[in-house]
Amino acid sequence: MDKVYVVGVGMTKIGRFYDRSGRELFVEALLKAIDDAGGLKPKALVVGNMTSSVLMEQDSLAALLADHSGLRGVPAFKVEAACGSGGAAFYAGYSLVKSGLADVVAVGGLEKLTENLTSVVTKALAQAADAEHELFYGVSFTGLNAMVARLYMNKFNYTREDFAYWALRMHEYASYNPYAQLPRKTTLETILKSPVVADPLHLFDCSPIGDGAAVTILVRGEEKAKEIAKTMGRDVLVEVKGAALATDSVDLGSRNNLLALESTIKASREAYKMAGIKAKDIDYVEVHDAFHITGYLALEDMGFAPKGEAPKLWREGRFGKGDKPEVNFSGGLKARGHPVGATGVYQIVESTMQLRGDFPGYKASDPEIAATQNIGGVGTYTTVTVLKRT
Amino acid sequence: MDKVYVVGVGMTKIGRFYDRSGRELFVEALLKAIDDAGGLKPKALVVGNMTSSVLMEQDSLAALLADHSGLRGVPAFKVEAACGSGGAAFYAGYSLVKSGLADVVAVGGLEKLTENLTSVVTKALAQAADAEHELFYGVSFTGLNAMVARLYMNKFNYTREDFAYWALRMHEYASYNPYAQLPRKTTLETILKSPVVADPLHLFDCSPIGDGAAVTILVRGEEKAKEIAKTMGRDVLVEVKGAALATDSVDLGSRNNLLALESTIKASREAYKMAGIKAKDIDYVEVHDAFHITGYLALEDMGFAPKGEAPKLWREGRFGKGDKPEVNFSGGLKARGHPVGATGVYQIVESTMQLRGDFPGYKASDPEIAATQNIGGVGTYTTVTVLKRT
Numbered sequence: 002m003d004k005v006y007v008v009g010v011g012m013t014k015i016g017r018f019y020d021r022s023g024r025e026l027f028v029e030a031l032l033k034a035i036d037d038a039g040g041l042k043p044k045a046l047v048v049g050n051m052t053s054s055v056l057m058e059q060d061s062l063a064a065l066l067a068d069h070s071g072l073r074g075v076p077a078f079k080v081e082a083a084c085g086s087g088g089a090a091f092y093a094g095y096s097l098v099k100s101g102l103a104d105v106v107a108v109g110g111l112e113k114l115t116e117n118l119t120s121v122v123t124k125a126l127a128q129a130a131d132a133e134h135e136l137f138y139g140v141s142f143t144g145l146n147a148m149v150a151r152l153y154m155n156k157f158n159y160t161r162e163d164f165a166y167w168a169l170r171m172h173e174y175a176s177y178n179p180y181a182q183l184p185r186k187t188t189l190e191t192i193l194k195s196p197v198v199a200d201p202l203h204l205f206d207c208s209p210i211g212d213g214a215a216v217t218i219l220v221r222g223e224e225k226a227k228e229i230a231k232t233m234g235r236d237v238l239v240e241v242k243g244a245a246l247a248t249d250s251v252d253l254g255s256r257n258n259l260l261a262l263e264s265t266i267k268a269s270r271e272a273y274k275m276a277g278i279k280a281k282d283i284d285y286v287e288v289h290d291a292f293h294i295t296g297y298l299a300l301e302d303m304g305f306a307p308k309g310e311a312p313k314l315w316r317e318g319r320f321g322k323g324d325k326p327e328v329n330f331s332g333g334l335k336a337r338g339h340p341v342g343a344t345g346v347y348q349i350v351e352s353t354m355q356l357r358g359d360f361p362g363y364k365a366s367d368p369e370i371a372a373t374q375n376i377g378g379v380g381t382y383t384t385v386t387v388l389k390r391t
Numbered sequence: 392m393d394k395v396y397v398v399g400v401g402m403t404k405i406g407r408f409y410d411r412s413g414r415e416l417f418v419e420a421l422l423k424a425i426d427d428a429g430g431l432k433p434k435a436l437v438v439g440n441m442t443s444s445v446l447m448e449q450d451s452l453a454a455l456l457a458d459h460s461g462l463r464g465v466p467a468f469k470v471e472a473a474c475g476s477g478g479a480a481f482y483a484g485y486s487l488v489k490s491g492l493a494d495v496v497a498v499g500g501l502e503k504l505t506e507n508l509t510s511v512v513t514k515a516l517a518q519a520a521d522a523e524h525e526l527f528y529g530v531s532f533t534g535l536n537a538m539v540a541r542l543y544m545n546k547f548n549y550t551r552e553d554f555a556y557w558a559l560r561m562h563e564y565a566s567y568n569p570y571a572q573l574p575r576k577t578t579l580e581t582i583l584k585s586p587v588v589a590d591p592l593h594l595f596d597c598s599p600i601g602d603g604a605a606v607t608i609l610v611r612g613e614e615k616a617k618e619i620a621k622t623m624g625r626d627v628l629v630e631v632k633g634a635a636l637a638t639d640s641v642d643l644g645s646r647n648n649l650l651a652l653e654s655t656i657k658a659s660r661e662a663y664k665m666a667g668i669k670a671k672d673i674d675y676v677e678v679h680d681a682f683h684i685t686g687y688l689a690l691e692d693m694g695f696a697p698k699g700e701a702p703k704l705w706r707e708g709r710f711g712k713g714d715k716p717e718v719n720f721s722g723g724l725k726a727r728g729h730p731v732g733a734t735g736v737y738q739i740v741e742s743t744m745q746l747r748g749d750f751p752g753y754k755a756s757d758p759e760i761a762a763t764q765n766i767g768g769v770g771t772y773t774t775v776t777v778l779k780r781t
Binding site: 022024051052054055057058059060061062063064065067068073074075076077078079080081082083086089090092093095096097099100101102125128129130131132133136244245246247248249250251255263264267377378381382 | 412414441442444445447448449450451452453454455457458463464465466467468469470471472473476479480482483485486487489490491492515518519520521522523526634635636637638639640641645653654657767768771772
């Protein structure tokens, strides 16, 4: 009776929408999700978002989005966990359904970054770092990731070229995804010759800045999920088998180990345990590749590659079509885009569609079990969600 | 088995702490709560906060506070629901315990407003309003409440003097509260002659700006709660009998009725139903009197006074010592203080102590059932929590 299912999903295309407000994007995604759930109206709303206070001058965000989506009055709140806000919101929303506080819950993510100077956006995103121990000294968020990438490259003897295959493949996958911000292929030469942002990270090693919103609708109980699937003519259900959230220090200076994301190790093991699976059982994965380095760390720390070997295996062609797991066919944060607090929800929307077989982009090979990994900061937060087709 | 109990509480004094950081205040409150729970270590943390992104330049707030409190690694996220963030965080934390995702959860609230220019703080707080439909036109949050107060006074024929009795009594209660920001009595004359902020609201009709942190620790299961009570030498338990969150539009212009807080009506009725009680069963209440008007509306909309009569009944002496319910013996937001996202948690800490009989200020008359009401915006959010001594 207390099994939880994803019964509806919706998302907007990701882009720089100077002519569309954040609330407009969110309403589009939520109404799509309601349609996809056979018209089922959510009774609560949890919203993942990082920067609305700074970039939209808007608090009270969740009530605002509920009201504008026709859900005035429902329990609603915003969850902030930096770039991991979407995943954390899903965790909180899953809890609302599981506890019985609400039997139909919408979990959405929204980020509206454009309409601001790039310097302002860069500063807002750097607030994922420790204000007193890191930001105060002028480091940017890309700068922090660059330090980790440099350390990893030195430790395991990789070159920029070795790492460049991440972006190459992400752009290829994104070229099939109608929702992607950068739906176009690229070349190794373009990646390598792109301008430096924070050495060793060049422009094409980093995810872009974009706006977007994504929503999932969760229900409690197999019967309800079956009824909706029937209405929608779908012959499969997508069950949430595992949901785990773990944290680490914010400032990198007090981490035990910069070559692994300890929160990802912890959250993935807990989510697998909850789902009764091992890493090797997972068919499809969406990982948080805000930078190539975080993509590679995710593969290692989720248990798909030995430490230090993910870039090598990736360059050799692993994790592509027909492999286990298949990874980031959405195009990842790198090319699908990274509307910060919405990203974790995009991953769940995309994985749900891959399990159902109706993802409108590069298709996974009939997966049965999928996992998503969404981080905040440089692994300050990780949410891992395990979904199963039943 | 799935009953939920408040087993530990902690709070800081509220004030303008130019020499203490937000993280320092939070750690103090959390460690006090752990001590009060017999040393029990929380396995998850939910933090209510409104303005950290703008006034502390800090996102990733919950992981940061977990780490600094010795809880590195636990699931943690921040909840934003404007001034109602603390209550909403409690609702989310209650859900984590109830769902079984964590069996010991700390719910804290933190706000650090000082160290910023007053104009900056005023702007940050105004972000509780609708950025596009209200804030854009230059209205302050006090301005919005002033409009509601004026409408209410005109509709029900009240004068500023009629309303002034709220602050008078709050200051008296706060004079006994060692945690209060303004622990001193005042006079009707002082209230009436205080400078205007936004007509008809004068300085003494408004809650002050202050810093503070409060934490509660929740556990699942009567046995565990009894064990902790025994360790601490307490002969009563405090059970969470009801927890409900409701919302309304953000912008006042699209409300159905400005003379009532519809979210409070909805949340209180749901919380009472969940607890199996009626309004008349409640012995003690903490309401959200950010301004006198919101205090009076709370009393009416929670079912303690007929519409339009709360200020009259209050002036006649109702809701004081020996009455049912007794209201805001902490001194309320008006004089205990209003560290925005922490306020809803302060209310639960204080009510828990009143039920246990160890509140160190003005004491309630041996209450058995208590309720707290925490709003965000001008009633955009309301969380109502019902606690029972067992």
